[in-house]
Amino acid sequence: MPDQVLDDISHRRYNPLTGSWLLVSPHRTKRPWQGQQEAPSKNVLPEYDPKCYLCPGNQRAQGDSNPQYKNTFTFVNDYSAVKEQQQEYKPETNKDDVASLLLQAQPVTGRCYVLTFSPKHDITLADMAAADILPVIQTWTRIYGSHLSATHPLKAQAEKTLALIPANPDGEVDPPASQLRYMQIFENKGAAMGCSNPHPHCQVWTTSTLPEEPGKELAQMGKYRAENGGRHLLADYAQLEMEKQERVVWQNEAFLVVCPWWAVWPFEVIIIAKRHVRALVDLTDGERLQFAEAVQEVTRRYDNLFETSFPYSSGIHQAPLDCTEEEAETSWFHMHFYPPLLRSATVRKFLVGYELMAEPQRDITPEQAAARLRDCGGELYRKLLK
Amino acid sequence: MPDQVLDDISHRRYNPLTGSWLLVSPHRTKRPWQGQQEAPSKNVLPEYDPKCYLCPGNQRAQGDSNPQYKNTFTFVNDYSAVKEQQQEYKPETNKDDVASLLLQAQPVTGRCYVLTFSPKHDITLADMAAADILPVIQTWTRIYGSHLSATHPLKAQAEKTLALIPANPDGEVDPPASQLRYMQIFENKGAAMGCSNPHPHCQVWTTSTLPEEPGKELAQMGKYRAENGGRHLLADYAQLEMEKQERVVWQNEAFLVVCPWWAVWPFEVIIIAKRHVRALVDLTDGERLQFAEAVQEVTRRYDNLFETSFPYSSGIHQAPLDCTEEEAETSWFHMHFYPPLLRSATVRKFLVGYELMAEPQRDITPEQAAARLRDCGGELYRKLLK
Numbered sequence: 012m013p014d015q016v017l018d019d020i021s022h023r024r025y026n027p028l029t030g031s032w033l034l035v036s037p038h039r040t041k042r043p044w045q046g047q048q049e050a051p052s053k054n055v056l057p058e059y060d061p062k063c064y065l066c067p068g069n070q071r072a073q074g075d076s077n078p079q080y081k082n083t084f085t086f087v088n089d090y091s092a093v094k095e096q097q098q099e100y101k102p103e104t105n106k107d108d109v110a111s112l113l114l115q116a117q118p119v120t121g122r123c124y125v126l127t128f129s130p131k132h133d134i135t136l137a138d139m140a141a142a143d144i145l146p147v148i149q150t151w152t153r154i155y156g157s158h159l160s161a162t163h164p165l166k167a168q169a170e171k172t173l174a175l176i177p178a179n180p181d182g183e184v185d186p187p188a189s190q191l192r193y194m195q196i197f198e199n200k201g202a203a204m205g206c207s208n209p210h211p212h213c214q215v216w217t218t219s220t221l222p223e224e225p226g227k228e229l230a231q232m233g234k235y236r237a238e239n240g241g242r243h244l245l246a247d248y249a250q251l252e253m254e255k256q257e258r259v260v261w262q263n264e265a266f267l268v269v270c271p272w273w274a275v276w277p278f279e280v281i282i283i284a285k286r287h288v289r290a291l292v293d294l295t296d297g298e299r300l301q302f303a304e305a306v307q308e309v310t311r312r313y314d315n316l317f318e319t320s321f322p323y324s325s326g327i328h329q330a331p332l333d334c335t336e337e338e339a340e341t342s343w344f345h346m347h348f349y350p351p352l353l354r355s356a357t358v359r360k361f362l363v364g365y366e367l368m369a370e371p372q373r374d375i376t377p378e379q380a381a382a383r384l385r386d387c388g389g390e391l392y393r394k395l396l397k
Numbered sequence: 398m399p400d401q402v403l404d405d406i407s408h409r410r411y412n413p414l415t416g417s418w419l420l421v422s423p424h425r426t427k428r429p430w431q432g433q434q435e436a437p438s439k440n441v442l443p444e445y446d447p448k449c450y451l452c453p454g455n456q457r458a459q460g461d462s463n464p465q466y467k468n469t470f471t472f473v474n475d476y477s478a479v480k481e482q483q484q485e486y487k488p489e490t491n492k493d494d495v496a497s498l499l500l501q502a503q504p505v506t507g508r509c510y511v512l513t514f515s516p517k518h519d520i521t522l523a524d525m526a527a528a529d530i531l532p533v534i535q536t537w538t539r540i541y542g543s544h545l546s547a548t549h550p551l552k553a554q555a556e557k558t559l560a561l562i563p564a565n566p567d568g569e570v571d572p573p574a575s576q577l578r579y580m581q582i583f584e585n586k587g588a589a590m591g592c593s594n595p596h597p598h599c600q601v602w603t604t605s606t607l608p609e610e611p612g613k614e615l616a617q618m619g620k621y622r623a624e625n626g627g628r629h630l631l632a633d634y635a636q637l638e639m640e641k642q643e644r645v646v647w648q649n650e651a652f653l654v655v656c657p658w659w660a661v662w663p664f665e666v667i668i669i670a671k672r673h674v675r676a677l678v679d680l681t682d683g684e685r686l687q688f689a690e691a692v693q694e695v696t697r698r699y700d701n702l703f704e705t706s707f708p709y710s711s712g713i714h715q716a717p718l719d720c721t722e723e724e725a726e727t728s729w730f731h732m733h734f735y736p737p738l739l740r741s742a743t744v745r746k747f748l749v750g751y752e753l754m755a756e757p758q759r760d761i762t763p764e765q766a767a768a769r770l771r772d773c774g775g776e777l778y779r780k781l782l783k
């Protein structure tokens with residue numbers, strides 16, 4: 012097995028999803044750390060915080076009041092990064108002009124949502140049972156499905172799926188008047204990941220443009236299909252990982268959880284659908300619960316790893332809201348988790364100078380990370396402390 | 398002037414150096430911030446710290462002692478990310494095999510240096526006069542020049558330049574036995590940027606491979622030349638910025654400092670050589686001092702902006718150590734500064750969920766950032782306080 016050598020030597024690994032390389036230096040974990048220490052999250056939050064703008068019944072920054080919601084609650088972000096209405100901008104397009112090559116801009120419209128996971132202020136996905144995470148996934152599915160374009164290849168499938176998911180008056184939102192191109196569901200968890208409110212929530216930004224990362228992935232997955240007789244990159248990859256078992260953290264029938272070969276963040280994982288799921292609306296009832304289980308397993312293992320509320324950013328990649336048959340067919344549902352902690356609850360990995368100027372660099376190998384995450388299943392550490 | 402609209406609307410801008418887009422949301426700076434606050438650096442460092450592994454005369458982690466150096470001191474990092482000697486790794490290359498497509502790795506060798514800017518523990522580039530920064534640039538130039546391949550297109554130029562720069566026994570290092578491909582000079586300044594020792598220093602990582610970022614830039618600059626009759630991207634860009642004056646922060650005869658059109662970090666700047674400088678060894682005596690002035694202007698303005706020791710990562714991009722005539726010709730010397738602070742000494746911009754999963758997003762525009770940086774020249778605020 013030649014890969015054994017990679018435990019000891021510096022090497023680069025290729026990320027086929029983005030078409031880029033990263034540097035792996037396994038021996039670097041031996042160096043002492045005298046730099047910044049993160050403040051470990053103090054677990055003394057109340058179940059209800061009268062000052063929290065996400066708790067049920069409370070008033071938000073711009074005056075609206077939250078309903079007494081039961082599980083999820085969805086609203087338009089009071090400080091959205093993109094808006095539905097704005098002044099028009101038509102860039103000049105004189106192709107012979109240097110400025111039109113080097114000072115390129117495009118207007119972006121869209122709508123940003125905030126979506127709570129629970130009325131309880133003091134819990135996280137790691138504390139929630141899969142059955143309690145299910146309503147979150149149902150809400151994601153309904154929002155995604157209701158924002159699809161009229162001519163979307165998944166439109167009929169979405170209608171069938173949405174008919175089966177119970178409506179949630181606090182989770183529903185009407186799509187904007189003009190059709191948007193992409194929906195990015197993501198969570199920033201923990202102060203270290205820029206999260207400014209511990210109340211469990213995620214964000215959903217929908218834009219008139221296809222953002223860089225899902226755009227790159229679609230292009231790479233399309234190229235792979237074209238060059239490999241229509242086979243799917245993530246299908247082949249999941250199959251390979253199930254055979255090798257070196258980077259698998261956990262799996263059920265529908266989903267595989269691995270530390271990917273090309274992981275940049277120390278304990279990065281990816282949840283990959285085992286069959287060809289193009290987007291949330293493709294999931295069956297049973298698969299939605301299995302997806303909730305996968306999310307539960309990842310977040311609980313993260314917390315157990317350093318016995319802390321583990322910070323991360325996570326995000327779902329799936330078919331665009333408005334897309335061609337080809338793009339929908341090329342899409343393969345998956346979820347990324349990027350956590351910054353490296354050695355303990357207080358020592359993180361900084362992706363800074365070399366990483367920003369030259370190339371991402373990691374210390375422990377994904378195989379070592381996967382082994383550690385495999386070993387920390389079981390009850391959530393906080394429950395055992397009680 | 399149509400660009401005025403961009404002050405108010407959400408839009409994307411194109412980075413021609415990397416070929417990617419970013420999202421700009423100028424109105425987002427209005428949102429209140431309740432998240433993590435950075436600890437402002439407390440300026441109570443001693444000029445000499447007996448526990449610092451970079452101060453003159455002190456002993457380092459692996460036992461070596463530092464000389465009583467006068468300005469810069471260069472040594473091989475005790476915990477290098479890449480090494481000269483390691484076990485061999487020959488990846489299997491069966492092109493029909495899924496594993497050889499999806500689990501690609503390459504060995505990387507190289508050498509990592511640490512390079513101090515001054516014997517004084519308690520200063521930064523912002524505190525140093527251009528004349529005191531000059532020896533740092535001389536050391537960078539000598540290290541770069543001495544690591545060029547024997548057949549490098551800049552070899553003859555390097556020999557001429559190195560003969561004119563006074564040798565510094567504490568700044569010199571012999572290149573490794575086997576030729577390396579690229580040298581990345583970078584600085585992580587401040588705890589927020591993962592710096593674990595405030596003693597003023599940078600790092601120099603040299604590798605057998607061309608890293609992602611300079612690789613992307615070379616490809617994009619090459620493409621621009623090919624498509625625009627041999628003109629240089631950064632030449633055209635610098636010219637354009639000098640005409641527009643909207644994003645210019647400062648300039649002297651040889652260098653232009655701008656907040657680039659495509660800046661991701663709030664107060665990101667780029668120092669661009671005005672004439673075709675391919676690498677450090679192309680600079681004349683006078684230009685080296687002018688480069689020192691530019692670095693001084695950037696770092697002093699940064700500190701003045703929020704009256705704090707401003708954190709950043711910076712890095713120099715130039716011709717590879719081992720390269721073709723074409724690559725050398727395409728290279729255009731420049732230096733990036735990526736600082737995380739957004740609103741004050743304690744509130745930073747987090748590049749997290751949306752940025753990692755979808756696309757980089759910024760709040761204030763580069764034009765607004767440039768105006769603020771233009772306005773905070775003058776004495777270093779700390780000197781005025783004394």
Ligand SMILES: O=P(O)(O)O[C@H]1O[C@H](CO)[C@@H](O)[C@H](O)[C@H]1O
Pocket residue numbers: 360361362363364365366372585591592593
């Ligand atoms: O300066 P150090 O301690 O070598 O390390 C710092 O810079 C490196 C290069 O950007 C990063 O990989 C580390 O995460 C960071 O802590």
Ligand SMILES: O=P(O)(O)O[C@H]1O[C@H](CO)[C@@H](O)[C@H](O)[C@H]1O
Pocket residue numbers: 199205206207746747748749750751752758
């Ligand atoms: O959750 P917030 O407050 O909207 O903001 C957070 O997530 C955004 C999207 O990743 C980032 O742009 C912000 O820098 C971060 O603080």
